[in-house]
Amino acid sequence: xxxxxxxxxxxxxxxxxxxxxxxxxxxxxxxxxxxxxxxxxxxxxxxxxxxxxxxxxxxxxxxxxxxxxxxxxxxxxxxxxxxxxxxxxxxxxxxxxxxxxxxxxxxxxxxxxxxxxxxxxxxxxxxxxxxxxxxxxxxxxxxxxxxxxxxxxxxxxxxxxxxxxxxxxxxxxxxxxxxxxxxxxxxxxxxxxxxxxxxxxxxxxxxxxxxxxxxxxxxxxxxxxxxxxxxxxxxxxxxxxxxxxxxxxxxxxxxxxxxxxxxxxxxxxxxxxxxxxxxxxxxxxxxxxxxxxxxxxxxxxxxxxxxxxxxxxxxxxxxxxxxxxxxxxxxxxxxxxxxxxxxxxxxxxxxxxxxxxxxxxxxxxxxxxxxxxxxxxxxxxxxxxxxxxxxxxxxxxxxxxxxxxxxxxxxxxxxxxxxxxxxxxxx
Amino acid sequence: xxxxxxxxxxxxxxxxxxxxxxxxxxxxxxxxxxxxxxxxxxxxxxxxxxxxxxxxxxxxxxxxxxxxxxxxxxxxxxxxxxxxxxxxxxxxxxxxxxxxxxxxxxxxxxxxxxxxxxxxxxxxxxxxxxxxxxxxxxxxxxxxxxxxxxxxxxxxxxxxxxxxxxxxxxxx
Numbered sequence: 001x002x003x004x005x006x007x008x009x010x011x012x013x014x015x016x017x018x019x020x021x022x023x024x025x026x027x028x029x030x031x032x033x034x035x036x037x038x039x040x041x042x043x044x045x046x047x048x049x050x051x052x053x054x055x056x057x058x059x060x061x062x063x064x065x066x067x068x069x070x071x072x073x074x075x076x077x078x079x080x081x082x083x084x085x086x087x088x089x090x091x092x093x094x095x096x097x098x099x100x101x102x103x104x105x106x107x108x109x110x111x112x113x114x115x116x117x118x119x120x121x122x123x124x125x126x127x128x129x130x131x132x133x134x135x136x137x138x139x140x141x142x143x144x145x146x147x148x149x150x151x152x153x154x155x156x157x158x159x160x161x162x163x164x165x166x167x168x169x170x171x172x173x174x175x176x177x178x179x180x181x182x183x184x185x186x187x188x189x190x191x192x193x194x195x196x197x198x199x200x201x202x203x204x205x206x207x208x209x210x211x212x213x214x215x216x217x218x219x220x221x222x223x224x225x226x227x228x229x230x231x232x233x234x235x236x237x238x239x240x241x242x243x244x245x246x247x248x249x250x251x252x253x254x255x256x257x258x259x260x261x262x263x264x265x266x267x268x269x270x271x272x273x274x275x276x277x278x279x280x281x282x283x284x285x286x287x288x289x290x291x292x293x294x295x296x297x298x299x300x301x302x303x304x305x306x307x308x309x310x311x312x313x314x315x316x317x318x319x320x321x322x323x324x325x326x327x328x329x330x331x332x333x334x335x336x337x338x339x340x341x342x343x344x345x346x347x348x349x350x351x352x353x354x355x356x357x358x359x360x361x362x363x364x365x366x367x368x369x370x371x372x373x374x375x376x377x378x379x380x381x382x383x384x385x386x387x388x389x390x391x392x393x394x395x396x397x398x399x400x401x402x403x404x405x406x407x408x409x410x411x412x413x414x415x416x417x418x419x420x421x422x423x424x425x426x427x
Numbered sequence: 428x429x430x431x432x433x434x435x436x437x438x439x440x441x442x443x444x445x446x447x448x449x450x451x452x453x454x455x456x457x458x459x460x461x462x463x464x465x466x467x468x469x470x471x472x473x474x475x476x477x478x479x480x481x482x483x484x485x486x487x488x489x490x491x492x493x494x495x496x497x498x499x500x501x502x503x504x505x506x507x508x509x510x511x512x513x514x515x516x517x518x519x520x521x522x523x524x525x526x527x528x529x530x531x532x533x534x535x536x537x538x539x540x541x542x543x544x545x546x547x548x549x550x551x552x553x554x555x556x557x558x559x560x561x562x563x564x565x566x567x568x569x570x571x572x573x574x575x576x577x578x579x580x581x582x583x584x585x586x587x588x589x590x591x592x593x594x595x596x597x598x599x
Binding site for chain 1: 487498504506
């Protein structure tokens with residue numbers, strides 16, 4: 001117990017002292033390996049490299065690259081234009097558009113923070129111009145971006161699938177249910193808030209204008225559909241699916257929209273390589289930490305302790321939620337997933353919790369952390385775009401927290417409501 | 428407090444800059460090449476499998492090796508650009524000067540990690556000596572070589588950042 005406690009405390013302290021997460025975890029691991037008898041240092045290099053060596057993880061740069069290429073084609077603007085044509089006429093139209101845009105972008109990119117920045121930079125200023133309170137705009141965008149990694153593609157679900165050895169496509173299919181449910185919940189909340197607070201609506205554009213916008217946006221809107229087809233078809237692995245999306249995005253950028261130039265591509269590709277390397281470094285070092293956690297028999301000790309305390313699946317699930325919510329408030333989802341999976345998975349097996357179900361519980365919890373202080377990345381970004389103090393966004397966040405927690409409870413206690421989808425699809 | 432006041436260190440910093448710029452440029456170019464290779468190889472695999480129904484074994488191995496190299500070469504560049512994933516709450520509160528010294532201290536504290544990785548990466552190459560990657564027929568040590576190469580580059584950029592003013596290090 002002591003070595004792992006030391007590892008945890010030391011890495012938290014180093015992280016708070018602004019050391020990069022991967023290095024804080026790496027340095028702490030080495031300290032523990034030197035201070036307590038255990039595996040030789042040689043294993044440090046081996047575990048880090050082995051943690052990164054997976055064909056499925058290659059989906060990460062592919063999803064990032066596809067999203068970047070589509071971004072160069074201004075997809076956020078195009079999607080927003082189409083949605084505005086349909087939703088703008090309702091009361092609180094722009095807020096509805098924000099939710100819809102996040103759901104669609106969620107089907108293109110795999111990262112919540114990127115979605116919050118992309119939709120926020122367009123929608124928040126637009127909402128403020130029409131008189132929406134800045135805090136409301138910031139909170140809504142941050143919460144809607146939680147859809148990002150729940151609706152596939154999802155980088156956190158890829159990482160969970162690799163570590164827990166669960167079919168990633170199955171996780172993806174299961175993710176559609178809570179993702180869409182969250183979107184619908186947000187639509188309902190916006191409708192309610194819009195009526196109560198008298199948010200503005202826009203005039204509906206003419207048919208010709210709608211047709212023009214749909215034509216402009218159709219190829220961007222088609223990408224999430226292509227992904228659904230790829231998942232349902234069941235003929236691609238997740239990595240191959242990523243490669244198909246990259247080729248589609250290249251075709252759209254070069255041939256259809258002609259927004260991509262050959263000269264831009266190396267810069268885009270270089271940025272994607274760095275972004276993936278950033279995730280992969282954390283993946284590798286976290287794998288070393290996970291190895292040490294298992295080596296020092298934390299899962300066995302926990303299993304023994306829990307086995308003597310409770311035999312209720314509900315209690316165990318509640319415990320998972322509690323640990324994950326706290327972890328999500330402080331930790332990035334990548335290290336949290338990799339370190340906690342080897343602890344949670346044996347427990348889940350013992351208490352009859354489906355590993356696919358556990359994956360969605362974990363990812364949803366950790367994504368709620370993106371809008372929960374103190375490390376509420378999404379909220380910091382959107383509050384900065386809205387130019388409002390963070391507390392004002394937090395106040396507006398309160399009802400949205402209730403919604404997020406309600407859906408979290410649904411994800412946790414109604415696994416059948418999600419798992420039927422992959423089963424029907426034969427995944 | 429700048430190290431520029433110290434003659435020897437300042438001169439070292441001046442000589443180190445072009446070396447680091449050159450290394451960063453080369454690394455960045457390799458990253459682009461590696462990702463290009465990964466995309467091409469996996470796309471080839473998709474085409475082979477679904478249109479010719481004849482999957483190959485080597486593309487998957489090649490893609491995985493390129494990906495590992497991409498990750499280990501990316502880390503030093505991210506370190507140089509202050510872009511490694513971090514929790515920067517304290518950094519936003521502290522005054523610029525204190526923050527700079529804190530960052531130096533953290534760089535110094537993290538350097539042993541890269542030293543150990545260099546040494547143990549080379550040791551791993553020794554362990555897998557004689558083994559080959561099945562389909563490609565290349566030595567397995569080639570994969571592990573990424574660890575010391577990336578770590579040495581990271582050490583080089585650590586030294587550069589310790590000597591220079593943080594603002595002076597430009598993104599490549």
